[in-house]
Amino acid sequence: MDIREIKEEDARLYLELCQRLDEQSEFIIFEPGERYISVEEQQEHIRDVLSKKRSTLLVADHGNELIGFITIRGNDLKRIQHRATITLGVLEEFQGRGIGKQLMKAAEAWAVKQGIRRFELSVMSHNKQALWLYSRLDYSVEGIRRKSVVLDHEVVNEFYMSKMIE
Template sequence: MSEPEIREARESDAGALLNLYTKLDWETSFMLYEPGERRHTADEMRRRIREVKAQENSTLLVVDGGGELVGLLGAFGGRVRRKRHSALIIVGILQEFTGRGIGTRLFERLEAWARRSGVHRLELTVMTHNTAGIALYRKMGFEIEGTRKHSLLVDGRYLDEYAMAKLLD
């Protein structure tokens, strides 16, 4: 199997991206949406891709596994002047493709983009029990800035999240 390609999302990816989000929602409890809760359409996803491309401080990277999207990393920059230097990160990789260095490659590509785009602060949240995610983020230079107590309600249980960030020189 060839190495999956990491590239910027295109409007033509809308349907495949929606399919990826839906699979991730069913496959893991680490994403924000619960299975079946995501109600986006391909047209809405196409519009969202267009919006992200129009923002200098935002990007949406996808992992193309040879005709199927198998991962994504979105960086969504602040829209007000005081937050434009900062981008909120979301990431998801299908289980079948984890452990292959794709997460590392996504974050390396993200950091190169951020430096070119003038983004100084990368931030994300992660459930405190997501040990694989936390290990990846620490490896990529993110630090825990605090704990968001009971920030999520998953399967009837309140869960904590870490707020993590990385500052770029």
């Protein structure tokens, strides 16, 4: 397995990864079948992300399959260019193997080179596996987004978490 920055030609594989995650996990914001995007639109999105200095998308490449990703969305405004929001996803059958941790560490290494010193994320309050990973990587809960997600007709809280990186 290789952790690397996404390429435009990964658009189809990345879209397939995201659609599989939508089907597998209730912790993804998209519901199954709700991701309406073509491969060409996905390619344009990748091009847009890669064009920004403080944003990127790293993937876990397992042969001819992408099995996980982490997005880093930074900002060029001077007052907040030191922070970025991250989103992580790993296919169910590859969870528990350290891939999420490897993606997080690779994202931190990339971010430091860009002058990013703070990562922020949100996680559903009942996502125990993600909370365990984030707490092991020194993320702290800064707040609660109360009733921020509707999941199976129930409202769910999210934790807002952050970490200072070096």
